[in-house]
Amino acid sequence: MTQTNRQIQLASRPAGEPSAENFKLVETPLPEVADGQVLVRNHYLSLDPYMRGRMSESKSYADPQPLNQVMIGGTVGEVVVSKNSHFAVGDKVVGMGGWQEYQLVDANQRGVLQKVDTTHVPLSAYLGAVGMPGVTGWYGLVKIINPQAGETVVVSAASGAVGGAVGQLAKVRGARAVGLAGGAEKCRYVVEELGFDACIDYKQHKDVKSLAAALKAECPKGIDGYFENVGGMILDAVMLRANAFSRVAMCGMIAGYNGEPIPLAAPQLILINRMKIEGFIVSEHMDVWPEALKELGTLVATGKLKFRESVAEGLASAPDAFLGLLKGRNFGKQLVKLI
Numbered sequence: 001m002t003q004t005n006r007q008i009q010l011a012s013r014p015a016g017e018p019s020a021e022n023f024k025l026v027e028t029p030l031p032e033v034a035d036g037q038v039l040v041r042n043h044y045l046s047l048d049p050y051m052r053g054r055m056s057e058s059k060s061y062a063d064p065q066p067l068n069q070v071m072i073g074g075t076v077g078e079v080v081v082s083k084n085s086h087f088a089v090g091d092k093v094v095g096m097g098g099w100q101e102y103q104l105v106d107a108n109q110r111g112v113l114q115k116v117d118t119t120h121v122p123l124s125a126y127l128g129a130v131g132m133p134g135v136t137g138w139y140g141l142v143k144i145i146n147p148q149a150g151e152t153v154v155v156s157a158a159s160g161a162v163g164g165a166v167g168q169l170a171k172v173r174g175a176r177a178v179g180l181a182g183g184a185e186k187c188r189y190v191v192e193e194l195g196f197d198a199c200i201d202y203k204q205h206k207d208v209k210s211l212a213a214a215l216k217a218e219c220p221k222g223i224d225g226y227f228e229n230v231g232g233m234i235l236d237a238v239m240l241r242a243n244a245f246s247r248v249a250m251c252g253m254i255a256g257y258n259g260e261p262i263p264l265a266a267p268q269l270i271l272i273n274r275m276k277i278e279g280f281i282v283s284e285h286m287d288v289w290p291e292a293l294k295e296l297g298t299l300v301a302t303g304k305l306k307f308r309e310s311v312a313e314g315l316a317s318a319p320d321a322f323l324g325l326l327k328g329r330n331f332g333k334q335l336v337k338l339i
């Protein structure tokens with residue numbers, strides 16, 4: 001085994017759009033493993049939009065990522081050294097290892113490292129459909145939108161890790177699922193592979209009026225539930241087509257992550273349509289994770305929940321892949337493969 005660990009650290013904070021200069025690749029000696037600890041070789045890193053928020057110092061629901069420390073992030077990998085009786089060498093695990101090849105974990109701390117079963121679910125899926133993004137989709141759909149059979153659910157960033165799960169879970173519950181995604185190829189995938197009823201290429205619509213007309217065509221009975229991943233023009237258009245007593249799960253607003261203004265054009269529609277709009281952070285709802293993961297794991301293992309991955313190769317590719325994710329260059333769950 002190598003004696004060095006390579007990691008990507010946050011070198012500086014971006015003003016607006018981040019760039020490769022905000023990151024640096026650092027080599028450190030592999031740490032000694034003490035009693036109770038395990039050393040994990042990370043196989044995949046998860047790249048997620050929330051990391052953009054952590055790069056800034058502005059007020060948020062979580063503390064900023066410290067400078068000159070390894071970038072935060074979910075990881076899956078294999079235990080290579082264990083001095084903890086709960087973990088054996090060879091165990092496949094999911095944790096928050098960060099952007100690095102190895103992580104040293106005090107495995108006595110509850111919840112920091114989970115063993116996973118890769119018999120029917122591939123290891124990488126524990127960072128996507130059967131991991132945090134899948135549970136995010138499940139929470140917003142089931143606990144906030146709570147779709148009834150025959151209702152219409154719309155989801156933005158529909159080809160992505162979260163959005164793809166939302167539409168398929170809505171279909172399982174007998175709802176009509178309509179996605180929004182950037183480009184014909186993503187939209188074709190959302191309908192043909194993921195089984196949504198329709199998908200609108202929002203990039204073909206220059207203004208709210210045009211997008212609202214497309215939504216009217218695909219949602220003839222109006223919109224009962226909206227799973228929000230983007231913000232801006234898409235939210236305005238959805239609100240114009242929302243039904244009375246519709247529910248909006250406010251999951252993400254990626255259109256504004258670099259500080260772009262994303263004003264709401266007609267907030268009076270919340271009142272007129274008696275809408276329920278609820279924001280949520282998935283890590284604050286750990287109580288639902290077992291139930292959500294059970295459904296997601298079963299659906300993935302039986303081939304009923306499909307997903308796609310964009311896999312960048314090698315640790316050094318992580319910054320560029322992350323910058324691409326913020327611009328929609330990913331197609332499905334963005335991962336970095338390390339081994």
Ligand SMILES: NC(=O)c1ccc[n+]([C@@H]2O[C@H](COP(=O)([O-])OP(=O)(O)OC[C@H]3O[C@@H](n4cnc5c(N)ncnc54)[C@H](OP(=O)(O)O)[C@@H]3O)[C@@H](O)[C@H]2O)c1
Nearest residue numbers: 049136157160161162181182229251252255280281282328
């Ligand atoms: N609340 C929570 O606890 C929680 C947890 C996880 C994720 N999230 C949020 O969920 C959303 C989806 O996350 P994900 O991991 O599944 O990412 P993802 O959808 O796999 O990737 C992000 C996608 O966002 C779209 N996008 C980027 N910039 C955009 C823009 N300006 N306008 C419209 N679309 C844009 C792109 O798709 P197109 O090419 O289709 O535009 C891109 O592929 C994000 O907003 C994320 O922050 C929230």
